[in-house]
Amino acid sequence: MSITLASWNVNSVRVRMPQIETWLESRPADLLALQETKTPDPLFPAVDFHARGFTSVYRGQAAYNGVAILAREPLDRVEDELDPAFPDRRFLSAQTGSGFHLVNIYAPNGESLESDKFRYKCAWYAALVERLRGLLRIHPKLALVGDFNLAPAGCDVYDPEAFEGSVLTDPRIRCYFAELEALGLVDAYRYQHPDQTAFSWWDYRRGAARRGEGLRIDLILLSEALLPRLRQSGIAEEIRSHPRPSDHAPVWVELDP
DNA sequence: ATGACAAGCTTCGCTTGA
Numbered sequence: 001m002s003i004t005l006a007s008w009n010v011n012s013v014r015v016r017m018p019q020i021e022t023w024l025e026s027r028p029a030d031l032l033a034l035q036e037t038k039t040p041d042p043l044f045p046a047v048d049f050h051a052r053g054f055t056s057v058y059r060g061q062a063a064y065n066g067v068a069i070l071a072r073e074p075l076d077r078v079e080d081e082l083d084p085a086f087p088d089r090r091f092l093s094a095q096t097g098s099g100f101h102l103v104n105i106y107a108p109n110g111e112s113l114e115s116d117k118f119r120y121k122c123a124w125y126a127a128l129v130e131r132l133r134g135l136l137r138i139h140p141k142l143a144l145v146g147d148f149n150l151a152p153a154g155c156d157v158y159d160p161e162a163f164e165g166s167v168l169t170d171p172r173i174r175c176y177f178a179e180l181e182a183l184g185l186v187d188a189y190r191y192q193h194p195d196q197t198a199f200s201w202w203d204y205r206r207g208a209a210r211r212g213e214g215l216r217i218d219l220i221l222l223s224e225a226l227l228p229r230l231r232q233s234g235i236a237e238e239i240r241s242h243p244r245p246s247d248h249a250p251v252w253v254e255l256d257p
Numbered sequence: 258a259t260g261a262c263a264a265g266c267t268t269c270g271c272t273t274g275a
Contacts, residue, residue: 011274012264036274038265063265064273109275149275168275203275204262217275247263247275 002231002254003098004029007145007218009106009201009248013037013068016246017045023239023250024052030072031096032250033104034058035147037066044068057094065089067104067146073097083127090124093135098255100226101139103132105146110167118167121149125176132183140225144185147248148219152177152187155197156216168217185221188233188253198235201248209240218251229255 006029010016013034024032037044037060044058049070059080060066066089069075075094082091082105093103105128110121136142150173154160163169181187189198199214208214222230232254240249 015264036264063267109273111274147275166275201275206261208262215275244263 001257003031003257004252004254005031005033005098005102005143005145005220006236006250006252007033007035007104007147007220008250009035009147009218009246011036011038011246011248013039013045013066014043015244017048019239019242019245021052022242023236026239027236027250027252029070029252030098031102032070033092033102033145034068034070035066035104035106037068038063039066057092059089059092061089065106067092067106069094069102069104071096077101082124082131086124086127091128091131095139098257100141100143101135103135103142103144103146105144105148107147107149109149110170110173113165113167113170115167118170121167122172122176125173129176129179129183132180132185136183136223140223142185142223143226143253144180144221145219145251148177148217150174150177151215151217152190152219155195156199158199158213158215163215168215180221184224186224186227188220188222188227188230189216189235189251191227192230192233199237199249200235200251202240204247218248220251220253222253226255231256
């Protein structure tokens, strides 16, 4: 039996519970990393996930951000802070029962290149690179998953020219992504589908999804030591056909046990 | 140049997202 690891920016875990349950019926993931839960911890629906066979760890806050990991096996060595300089709930890591370390991130968007939020995004990514450098020494088998708020390359953007000057494609942010790759982390979907145009996010406005105008910003990166276990990868965009979709689709990999 | 959708809080309007 293979292990399914998935990541999904749900844009409010409480609103999206029906879609999450529907998707888990079609693909019973063993590990599911959520982003933008937008839910304070006392209101996280841990009981509902437990009823479906998942233990969960979650670090949320009111209105913004929030990350969680759902797992069918116990999670160990949970860490929830990227760095004391970044207190918002965007980072959660744990040792999984499937023999690898899982790091779940919700990267800052950055708003615009001139914004203080963009400077924050750059500093956050610099801290992430250093944190991963340290984690990989301790946990060579590691998966870094989540909403990266960056499209790695032009083929991950429906109209690269329209996104010139965007915080999602800026060369400085892509440089941080290259630093993650230099640590031996491999974009699983792109590794298996080098020429495929596929997206994981569509703007709610302008009927972007209907027009196929999306970006691939939700990623699963596997370390060199974990990559040999990669069997399949995909993006579950079909789940967005159900009522009240998130603006992101789940991304997933199947790993050998 | 702007807004368009969606969600949550600041709740019948505003902020943020990407």
